[in-house]
Amino acid sequence: MAYDTGTHAAAVAHGHATSMGLDNRKMAFWAFIGSECLLFGSLISTYLVYKGRSLTGPFPHEILNIPFTSFSTFDLLMSSLAMVLALAAVQRGDMKQGKIWLFVTAALGLVFLGGQFWEFSHFVREGLGLTTNLFGSTFYVLTGTHGAHVTVGVIWLLTLWVQALRGKLGPANAMTVEITGLYWHFVDVVWIVIFTVVYLIQ
Amino acid sequence: MPFVIVALLLVVTGCAGQHPQSIFAPRSDFSVELDGLFKNIFWWAVVVFLVVETLLLIAIARFRARPGAAEPKPVHGHTVLEIGWTVAPALILVFIAVPTMRTIFETAGHAPEGALRVEVIGHQWWWEYRYPTLKISASNELHVPVRTPIQIELTSADVIHSFWAPALGGKRDLIQGRTNRIAFNADSTGEYWGQCAEFCGASHANMRLRVFVQTDSQFQHWVDQQRTLPATPAKGSPAEAGQQVFRRSACIGCHTIEGVAQGKVGPDLGHVASRTTIAGALFPNTTEMLHRWIMNAPSLKPGALMPPQNLSPQDLDAIVAYLQSLK
């Protein structure tokens, strides 16, 4: 459908800069993150509204394991650090380091997901199912939605890692890695909020 | 344009007769407050409407394009005008907001000490009334004494409903697990209409109610009547046969008639003959409507829980006779 695929095509297509000086994809991603804030905000509000209104147990203080989840939180924070290192490596063209740190980020994400899986199955054994009480419903939906976001992030990171292994990721794709990093840091920050609201302030 | 229509409508409708559910005939302190507030806003709205539409019409009439006219002056704005038409509506809103806030607090639904309490429980699609201090209950037709503070406490047995009897006040929702309040003091006796105002399923349109505001003695008479045990039919009367049919058919599963049945799903029928209507104030309480209702309720009121009854004509006549004996 090209009007004219002359020799100048590519130059013209990439020629114009954006009005705000910010990459289109990055700006879209900031808007997306703003939107996601409202999504998690609504879920966290629902959790808070229903806090202490469960009709039957188990109740939060009987079941939440703060030391274990503190470890998960630390793990996720470290993954953000790894993400920073990955981006820095890709930006300076050090793809060897880039590959390592992308993988470490994804692996730490997987550890977090494993921890969440263990936590969920432990809670179910303790008698807290999705429909047991309002605590169970709000807890699983909130942390589950977050877990789904982490899962998407891990798949995304592994995709980049595979691309890097195949030699198809370089400094030219630094913006892609940067956006992945934005997403990953956002998911991390959301977890800090959830950890505080659900686990620390009971 | 709208004024032409108002005029037309007034002509068309003429003296359209009675409006038993109108908000324009307030008969309690609650509804009088709301009526005053509405009229205040209405007249402001009329003024604003006239001013703005007149300006619009003048602009349209005066500035229509004329051949050969000069290009219009490219005016981009006017700061003083902008400030003016920001401040003017703000001022008008103050005159609306202040009485609004006052009325909100005055109509918050808390009756003074010693008010007559009535618990209203919404069901799909009928109303249950309990008078905890008088130890009586009723359905669909609410009786209250005139010039007495009434405290209505609203809740629901199933989905959200909304209790609305416009002559006596504004509506409030009935929500399972919550209690909402309406307080009013009716200033004149009479029969007032109302109906459910929150969409509540198939027969939302058929969830109607009546409020009978009575003199103290009329109300006391009604209370005494409701307090007596349901009538026992005379031996050998058609009503007694009806009671037998009632006992052995599905009726007892859902309806209460003290001493006969304990069902809780449908309305208490202990004094059903003292009501003017049946089926959620939907039909007059006549022999014919009772027949039709008992034979096939869902065909008259979609979604009604009472299934069609397979009764012989004699049994049906007997049951209706029995129900009509329950004054």
Next chain:
Amino acid sequence: MKSWLTTTDHKRIGLLYFWTAFGFFLIGGLEALIIRAQLIKPDGGLGVSAETFNQLFTMHGTTMVFLALMPLSAAFFNFIIPLQIGARDVAFPRLNAFSYWVFLLGGLFLNASFIAGPLFGADRLSVAPDAGWFGYANLTSRQFSPGPNVDFWLLGLQILGIASLAAGFNFIVTILNMRAPGMRMLRLPLFTWMTLITQFLVITAFPVITVALVLLMFDRFFGTHFFVPQGGGDPILWQHLFWMFGHPEVYILILPAMGVISEVLPTFSRKPLFGYTVVVYSGVVIAFLGWSVWSHHMFASGLGPIADSVFAGTTMLIAIPTGVKIFNWIGTLWGGQIRFTAAMLFALGFIAMFIIGGLSGVSHASAASDLQQTDTYYVVAHIHYVLFGGTILGLFAGMYYWWPKMTGRMLSEGLGKLHFWLTIIGMNLAFFPMHFSGLLGMPRRIYTYSGELGVTRFNEVSTIGAFIVGIATLVFFWNLLRTRWQAVTAPSNPWGGSTLEWAIPSPPPVYNFTMIPTVASRMPLWQTERHAPMAALPERPPAPIHVPGGSWWPMFTAFGLPVMAIGALSHLIPVVLLGAAVVIVGIYRWAFEPFEV
């Protein structure tokens, strides 16, 4: 055919949006006419059953909001915005195509419920949603709505939400980032400005209803009790979440139409918009305040006097920026040379009718007064003066205004004026009497009413009016259709407009601008005090322009969503997984597709 299915051209997507949304608009209108026909007589009406009636008003509201008004606005966003800002396309052309296909499939999914009954073992053909467009809990719980009706609704709205969100991100970036050189923010055309504000409302409001719908989905599919009182849940939480979305949604519907008439009025008055910056900022203020008023939909639910007062106050505040807009529009007319084209008539009709809806809105803002009005036909009158008298008239103005640009063919002005007068007369006959029927005690959402209420006459008039609106819409439909057989003759600037879309041929070439123009004023095509009109663009591009080809993957990915919904609806996990797989494959193919922008 293939080129339309794979298109990423914003103009083609705009036309697809237009015709699809117009189709849904006709369906929603048909539903309204059946509703009105039923209500022409009291005590049983024309025999439409309660169940059918409840489905009709639910689908009428849902269709008009999500499948007609929003996407009709989106048709203009797509076609006009890149032209107004001097861009070759939107920021993400494939995402744009994706939005359209998701919207189309979501709309088809929702409407499929009208004939899906036998698939679910229902004894009737239609299992359309029947709990209202607002779907109040706990009527929507499995206990009180056991059938698939509400499932269709909550899954369909989730699909449509994805389309709106994707378009929201796309247009925010397009407007902020793709402006022609010199097109500063305060030089943006008003329609572009109002679109930008609208998209910010979309990306902040839609996540909230998504959460509400997800929680409802858990209640209905997995047995949680988020909105079920027996399990400790609170139906009022649904109302808060729904209206936190629902009120911004009202401004999502009205702001684009306000933008349209802010373009049409100056053009046909031959005067710049009066108080441009004030009109822009009042739009921003309306959007901000729009986030702080949601509970005014819940005055009868017993929030308590303090909350009622706060929300009454914030709601009244919105009247101020709205009033400011109206005065500025009248200021635009004042001293102008007004040409009464069909587009202008609809823009003037917008002002005249929107005032009525705005003023009845003030009576709703007064929380105490609202206790008598809410959930009656008085509210039905209000919303229709705002959304029909406002949004629809504004969109009609846009259709007459931009149709030549979109198709290169002029609509008939004569038929346009007939359409206008029939619409105005019809809508006032239909909606004005509803003020009376409501205040005389007629609740809304009832399939029948007692003849003794004394509102029969008003209902008769409303029904006649609704059918006149129906005829008017057919006149318009004919006006649209007949242009298909006309030659492409529209000049590039048939109305003497001032904005960039009028600087290029009608319809625009695939690359829009032969050369990206440099903008020096708010009205680049008009002579102003300081600026001469922009020089004409060269007829041929000075250098070859690369235009991206099409892509199958947006449509492919979009197909996964209704598949997932069908799986959920029929409780078939493998089908859900199949849909998810389609989405994942689609996203990967899309991401790794060579596609140059």
